[in-house]
Amino acid sequence: MDTNALDVGRRRAPDERPQQIVDAALAVFGERGLAGARLDDIAQRAGIAKGTIYLYFPNKEELFREVVSRTIVARLDLAERELADGGERGPEAQLRTFMRTWWEFVRTPEFLTVYRLVVGELHRFPDLATFYVREVAGRAFRIVGRVIARGVEQGVFRPVDPESTTRMVVSLIITQAIWTQKAIAAARNPDEVRDDVCAFVFSALRPEAACAEGGR
Structure with a gap:
């Protein structure tokens, strides 16, 4: 282990240690994957002794939960506080704000690292998969679903099913935001893609929009 890094890690204030460990874990998970990461690697990255991790986290799985909690949750x-009720802004303004904010977050290294782990590895960790569905996917769907439901009630949006519509909106944001990170999308300005996504969603939600013949 790098003794200089270890000295720096030990000099950190105790209340900074959990975040220090989480930051190191996120980096190591991104490099080695969840299955391949070891607590020894995380301790070395954090510049602390391995035993220090056990003062805060009993195992790698609990550390992953904390990584998710401190980033996505x-x-x-x-978002839940901002969208708790209609307030002075209507459902359309709230949904637009969520989509733009979430778009920027999805494109951060923190989200991308966790998302790759979720897609590529969480099927091998059933307890963590359940945790992610409950604390991340389930909550996101409920938060956005309430906004869409208010829009339907107020006649701002056409009468769609809030649950299925939320899944489509959130999935569209994630897939398109991640796509803008790929080399194949280099010619497109990410902000333009974001605006296209927003325009598509609100066009689909407008009261007069419908796919079925004769509307709903």
């Missing part, structure tokens, strides 16, 4: 907490 923290963002959902903020």
